[in-house]
Amino acid sequence: MSEAVSRPTLEAVAARAGVSRATVSRVVNGGDGVREPLVERVRRAVEELGYVPNQAARSLVTRRHDAVAVVIAEPETRIFTDPFFALQLRGISKELTAQDNQLVLLLTEGRDDHARVARYLAGGHVDGALVFSLHLDDPLPGLIEGAGVPTVFGGRPGWGGGSNTARYVDCDNRGGAEDAVRHLVGLGRTRIAHITGPLDQTSAADRLQGYLDVMGEVMGESDPRLVVASDFTPSGGERAMGELLDRCPDVDAVFAANDLTALGALRVLREHGRRVPEDVAVIGFDDVLPVAEQTEPPLTTVRQDIEEMGRLMTRLLLSTLTRGGPAAGAPAGVVLPTTLVRRATA
């Protein structure tokens, strides 16, 4: 490497613009309290000299903020109780930090706040956005597209109908579900139930489809009473399992749409004196730790590498920003494989 080239100083900019050092500093830090003609003169001097003292000035010249927004389309309360989000954020945070980009997490109380999130994104505060946990009728993707902010989605977006060019990272939800149900079939189970996630999310819809595929293939057709809709939470899993035991007391296996749901189901099975896996085998999805290891008994589940998905989303976005757009012919979606992790419940 050669020696660092000497850079123009703040003083040089001040002299060029014919203003004080303090004025340059104020303009470079946002321009508060400086009259517009002076702001203009300083900006011109900054550009002419190629002055790059710090982030603020750099973004003045390059329009880059070295900041990326993360939007999780769930209420703030769920983000802090579902370990899935912490894991995904961990992958994103590590990758952004390695590239000296700031992670800007935009929290909301619910969908009513999504228009405000879109306004913030449109306001020129970040270079791009990572968006996940989208629900089907959420206006957010349209709002983000309108704002013109480069975006990578976590999970295949489901709003469809459009050009299908949205970039995303997902795991093989359907294939993972098929593996889980085939494993239960291989154990000799015949009354295999499915507790779904929220079906307005593609991850939940794809897992249901995987379940139905294998059940159709093996059983000819599946008993619709064996499918109960739920919401990816432990309490939802409890309610669904209670309903299942009422409807189909002969149930001998449960494929739960995620680990938290399986956790709730295990609790209810224990309360009803059903032995796991002897009476009812249970499989989850995600392999979020420590949840999956600490259930009683430890949970057999479909593993997706959540942290890696976060890292990959981030790398895709940053490479898009660097090149000014996705490479021609680049695939819109990246789908990672899943693995069945056998512990004690199936």
Place this chain on the structure above:
Amino acid sequence: MSEAVSRPTLEAVAARAGVSRATVSRVVNGGDGVREPLVERVRRAVEELGYVPNQAARSLVTRRHDAVAVVIAEPETRIFTDPFFALQLRGISKELTAQDNQLVLLLTEGRDDHARVARYLAGGHVDGALVFSLHLDDPLPGLIEGAGVPTVFGGRPGWGGGSNTARYVDCDNRGGAEDAVRHLVGLGRTRIAHITGPLDQTSAADRLQGYLDVMGEVMGESDPRLVVASDFTPSGGERAMGELLDRCPDVDAVFAANDLTALGALRVLREHGRRVPEDVAVIGFDDVLPVAEQTEPPLTTVRQDIEEMGRLMTRLLLSTLTRGGPAAGAPAGVVLPTTLVRRATA
């Protein structure tokens, strides 16, 4: 209320500036790809007509972003494992949403990233900042002050030496600790230990001071072997409790600096066959739920209203922003009282 006054349209701005509708829209949404002289003309037309179509244009005119940054001076991993932060964020999120302000959470991997956080704050992306979990030698407060961003701190800032005008919300850490230790003394305990938090945080230092005050008052002087330094985490509490049992096998009470530390201490006491509270009484601090209710036995602890502290920090900051500065003579700090919550451990 009277009828809504008709507002100038995008078209009117375009006509006034002599540019296309699309150009106005692009300028209003950040100005990407529009030459500077055109940007200038559009801005002037926007100001002259008082055109306020949305957030982006409003911030162009008022320099307000309706966004507040939250900075927690801890690695991202701790934020998602210590329920304290989730509670504080809940209070902040509710209050900001009620005022239609966007919560912008700036995550970091550690202190090395604080300079980047300060650059983001200085870059004009938020109206103010809420900053908590500061450690003594953290450069962040100085960097934030330099950036000129209105700030309210969670917890009394400890860097001192300066003008002491930093605004903050805290709980009565010292008084709460005194209550806890007096309660243990009232139970007839004489070998009362303290497991501290990180002593470069004022909350931990104040709780230690409260312990020392009462011990000095009651015992004349305290046995320094009864104080073990720790870090507010369950595993830190485990290590500290193990050390305490080695050093002072006759310990008959423990005041832990927070609930997570108490959780770790309870585990180690159980492993060593010490009955709680018969052999060793335990008191925590915070009353974070469900932790404090779900320990075995349920934890006696010093309650601070964490969610309310978050709300109060937010209200203080927003009122400062509205008025353009704190009211003359306004106290720098607001200190909330604590309550001893008796459950089963003391």
